[in-house]
Amino acid sequence: MLNKLKCMKKIVKKKLCFTSICRLEPAFKVKLCILLLTFSVATVSAASFNSGEPGTVSIKPETDNYTIVQQNIVRGTVKDAATGEALAGVGIMVKGTTVGTLTDVNGQFSLGIPGREAILIISFIGYTPQEINVTAGTSVNVSLVIEFTQMGEVVVVGYGTQKKESMVGAITQVNNATLVRSAATNVTNAISGKLSGVLTIHQSGEPGNDQAEIIVRGLSSWQGSAPLVLVDGVERDFRDMDPNEISSISVLKDASATAVFGSKGANGVIIVTTKRGVLSKPAMTFSGSTGAQVPTRLPSYIDSYTTMSMLNVARMNDQQFTQLTSKYALDEYKHPSSRLKALQYPSINWFDECTRDFAPTVNGNLNVTGGTDFVKYFITLGYLYQGNLFKQEDFEGGDFGYWYHRYNYRANLDFNLTKTTQLSFNLGGDVGIRNTTDVSYYGYWMSFYGTTGTQFPAYWPDWVLDEIPDIDYPDASGRRLSTSSNSAWFMNPYNSLNRGSFQRTLVSKVFMDLILDQKLDDILKGLSVKGKISTNSYYSHRVLQSGYNRPTWRIIWDYVGVDANGDGKVDNNPWFRDGQSSEYYYPEPYSQSVGGLALPTGGTGDTAPTLSDSFTNDLYWELSLNYSNTFGKHTVNALALMNRQQRNLGTQFPYYNAAFVGRITYDYSRRYLMEVNIGYTGSERFAPSNRYGFFPSGAIGWVISEENFFKNAVPWMNKLKIRYSDGQVGSDYASSRWLYTSDYYVDNRGYLWESASANSSAQWEVARKKDLGIEIGIFKNLFSFSVDLFDEQRSKMLLTPQTTTFLIGNSFKDLNLGKVKKHGIEVEVEFNKMTAAKLNYWIKGNLGLNENRILFRDDPAFTPEYLKDAGKPINVKYGELTADNGYLTSVDDIHMTPSPISLQTLVLGDYKFIDYNVDGVINTQDRYPVKGLTYAPVVYAVSGGLSWKGFDLSLMFQGNQGKYQSFAPQYELTFYKGDFRVHSANLDYWTPDNPDPKAITPHFNASDVGPAIISWISPAFVDHYWRNSNYLRLKEIYLGYNLNSAFLKRVANISNLLIYANGTDVFTFSPLLREYDPEVKSFGAGWYPLLNNFNLGVKFSF
């Protein structure tokens, strides 16, 4: 009892201590801090009390030894094995008890042990834990080894972990320390460049919606190539996770690693593992950062004078001589004679009018980790704020901007129920609140990049009402919104941002696991059985919205100041409200309303659930039998597992999956390695007879450097390992579900129709993958090198047959017809040097190259070779190319050159196309497979850094090669859809004096599709719509200073303080036009600009 009281006192004291730190540190939001700490400490203390329950091995008051504890002291020092520096804050625990301590700033500790001898567990985040036997009264020196060095590193594989040294599959992994260095606001961007063979494509900078697309080893199917993503072994969406809660992200690439996922592993597997508690005193880490986001690239501003001058050229080209802009107007555009004229003849830079210099971000994370004999815990709370890039007016208190708040939470608890039974409970998730201007209507982003700056001002400043009074509303004052548009396609983007409508969405994800692990050593040593139940739910709710529309006004300039009848008043009111009627206008009061469940927009069971699904939940069961044992030099691991998954997506019929998995790994003396995997998975898509697919794989490895002859012959090479894997993985991805059933459906009028005809023999798509890997380490890993060569043959790929003729009168469900081959190489190189002056510097690089070819895609038999999909990469684009120097330069040219449009509409300076099949006409069959892919075949990264006395600097360059982008017509054409707008791509246009330009002579056509010549062009028109976007960018920069001062430790009990600054996408080299970001796949109707991140942060541990 006495002891218990003391325990409590201790805790209370500690609590006070923590809160006092918060007060000392004014940089923090004190309230939040207290709240979080209270919560965490309460959890910890609850756990501590639990550990005092009878039946667990802890210090029991009724047993002896209270005094002895005081006498049996062990002292020691903990250092970093590599640098020799003292480590502060390292957890020291007596195994089997709750007794423990932390090292001080000098890495020293002293600890009372319950007996004469004990086993100490020494653990520190980022290092491999150690156990040592100690005797009372002695002093020990411990060297901890950093986890990311190769020795002893554990790699997460499917349904388990393996030691890296005995691994035979192609797996690459990134750990927490590397992840948290990134300034990216989304974890999917933080892995960019850090995993060989992984392509990430960032698409948008919209707060809360800025995740990257991830592709492993390139495209491998036309049905979608997204990899399977697992979080703690269950299929989950990881993009909104806080990097601080992630222990590692592991990417499984070859057959031996992915075969256990059977049907789902064909496109690679990404396994995200969250952090777990270790046996130690509670260790608490707080990190916080604030930063700014700046658009990476924005189109350059082209003034109205240039635009309208080019419009005159275009109008003359199109014989619209009566509609030329006058010299007077052009002069006013160039130098407005008054501030009113500057509104009448505006020259607007929409990016200036609409965007701020930067968008703010705030990031915070607090986590507590530790463990006792009974429970180990990792608890974290995270917060992210992304602010608005856009300037928006304050109107009636509404909040129309873009912003995103995200709260991440996680508690991972492992309870040792008995000596052999462990119960784990994980609860994690996030709550995101996203606010967006209501841009759901068509063309908003297109307007942002494309609306003319020549026709109306962004808004009417306050003074306009003074100079031009509104006769109908004499009391009116202040700023007024201006005309919303002058065409059906392009709106005033300032209005769109300020019209008063917005949507606020709350998105919540909850992941839960309950795992029971029972050791069965009594039955067979090394045997254990594990059961797991997991649920995920995804929920999206429109919490607040407004569809308000503020009035917009135009000024009829002809009425301004006109007083024909001489009564001293202007005759007609120049102010005209859009939609004006004769009735007096009272603005409707501003209103906003709570919304409903966000409507589901697609999403299938084949891809990870996305936020667009209003409500998704799934239930996952897993039962496995594990065996792990070592007999002398033989180490055997075995796994038998079965699982089931039921996924409910909105109102769709539930998706079902089931699998049986087996694996045996064998290791002889860490020299000869072998692995056999089996995946046996079932899919609802196939008839019962074809339902289950059997996917075997095997791998062998030989660690030559462990052989004595090698050690003798090549002593400087500390590592040489050769591994080879071969096997099958599957995919059931198809364009519809239940391929084996033929059915009849009811149309909108109640009649019955036959749906696509069934394919009763449909079965699994099979990917045969081979991978040869070589790993080399030289001079004790001063220099390390690994290379993977891979080859993949996909067959029986499901595809909708293309050779069906119209005679059939129906279509067929997918048939197993397609074939694709793919091969590639991945290289990782690292050089890591520690100098005598304790300067550590390193440089490393990775390169992934892959190439795929369609072998068969059911091309119609008589298709010309160049139009067949077979023999070409997946997603190849068919486009056209210009002939000669690209343009029609003479009347002869116009008459002699075939053109897709009639020659009456052609003018000099129009495109001159190549008649690819030489049939005298230019038509769609002259489109041929053009060079370049939107998914770059070559991805590389080079990074380097140095650390010295607490300073830490690193840089990472990342690049794509062979990448192309397609431009939507509005960025390539002049005056697209009648909008008075040119882009920088148009400026260097053909004239007789400029015979070697980059752009067609200007055209103006107000119709939907623009000039006739343009309407015909495909999205892959080389060098115009289809542009090379190779890039190399400084993806990440990081500078940190680690302060380990005794002063801090003494005053604030802070064991470690880190101050850092980091940034992403700092600068970019690319042949692409300067104003477009080369990373995105295409420029369609517009996009939220991609953003750089710059952060300043601090992190400290207690």
Add this chain to the structure above:
Amino acid sequence: MKKYIILLFWIGLITLFFSSCEKYLDKAPISTFTPEEVFSNFGNIHLYFDAVYKGQPTRQSSTNDDENLQTSYPLYIDGGPRKFSIDQLTDLTVGGRIREDQPIRLGTMGTNLYIFYDDVLQRPQLTTMFRIIRKCNTLLENIGNIKDAPTQEDIYDLIAQAHFVRAYAHYDLFRFWGPMPYIDKVIGPYDQWDIPRLSKYETCKAIANDFDTAYTFFAKAGKIRRDNPTVGGVGHLDNPDMFRPNGVAAKAFISRMLLYGASPLNNAHGAKDWEDAAKASWEAIQLAEQNGYFLLSAENYKRNWVGSNYSDEAIWAYAYAEHYGRGIDYTNQMLGYMLTGYFSGRTDWCADCPTQSCIDRFETKWGDALNTPEDREAATTAGNYNEQDPFVNRDPRFYIDILYNQAPVIGYEKANIYWEDVGGTIVLQDLIKPSWVGITYTGYFQRKWWGDQSVKNNIRPFYCAPIIRLAELYLNYAEAANEAYGPNAPAPGATLTAVQAINVIRQRIGQADVQSKYTGSKEAFRDRIKNERIVELCFETHYFFDERRWMDAPKWMAAPNMGVDIQKVPVSAEYPAGFKYTRKLVQADHQTAWKDAMYYFPFYPNDYFKMRAFDMSINPYW
């Protein structure tokens, strides 16, 4: 003990897990139906088959979008949101707006093919007809599974309709895309998908044979006619099944198919083919008249199209008002395709404007031909025609079919299609004022399908679109009999000569008999038969196919398209009507052109790569 309890627990859990394993993935939704459920139930099989008349398989949100037989019916093609008629693809009429029809009539199909191919918003006939053929074949293969048909006759009726519809779908494909293989079975995933075409004549013959099979089953089912043929009798023309074809229609279509087969474009056996066509046409006329079909009187002539859902002349027809969802705005829909927005107060409409050559095909009321300058010269000399007062004393059908300058219009008094010089300023009347979209560029509008409704005469008349009507059978007979036996000899077993058959059509409307100068020879009379057919069946989607099967299209399409310029002038001896009529060329972008590829529609580029047995060279890309 404890460890055994744990072991038992796990064994139990595993057993539980496996026990439900077998069925875990056998779950599939029950919102759709199995073939057994569809074909064993008579009600379901009707829902399955009637889709060919009214269904919408791709479930478009707009109820106006059809993918069924309606897409081929005359009024569907010409009405609705489609904004141009099949006639506008020919030299017969010109669109009041430049739309997709214009490149097609100029010989550039280009991407406009989607309109007829597979765009459900338009007239997706290629995909729809093959889908329908598959439906008919599926029904015929499953007909034995029906368990609860009320009577055997109901089964026969279904079989008859399946054969009829299958034949009709092939016919529709034949007329647009040329010869076809005759698809009489369901094509499966492992069958040959590239099937050789029959010859042109064989295609017609195969279609006619299937119609004949349909007739046999219609007869067995007692569905030679679907309503009570007694005039005014109960249910007359009011039978809910009127939208379905009947036995007479089957025979009538045999007449049309054999006539098509005998025509110059498709003829395989010379006069023999014409003889067969004449025989079939005579049989069809006999069968129709025995079953109470008759030519409507002159007073009721217009009810063939406007004023009723069905008529006793229409053997098989499409009641426009019966169409799903069209009840509310069909008046506007009708106005929308053939008259300027002036009458509807709208600015987004199109107009269907007959060319001068169409107008010239309407004879004087005494039967003088006006087709050529020589014809008009002769008529003028005879005192029967005046180019400056051209709209008096014409064939009575002229006043029904054509909206001409000064034609009476309810609510507007007269159609003013002219311009006037007022003190040096040109003043355009509303019907040619460009501010109304869809004005006439020829000086005429078509009136046949118009019920005189307008913003000033807000009525909503019924429309009947005859798919085949009795008058056509007389014309078919006359054309075939003239070719086989000359103008003045009846076909064996028939009681009418070709000339008499033509005069039957003219007498019913009050037009004079064909003048004897035209009936001297087969060749001379052939032109008058063609002219008669164009006038009687104008704007009923025959012209496009007729000028092709006659192989007159190269001549007619290449000829300049003319219209008339009408200036209001004081009444004088020279201008007795007070208007000056000057023939003029329609502007260049409203002209037609011809190349032989235009005999048939092409296919999508990708389809050319799929087939060789199916001879794609018949349909060159244009």
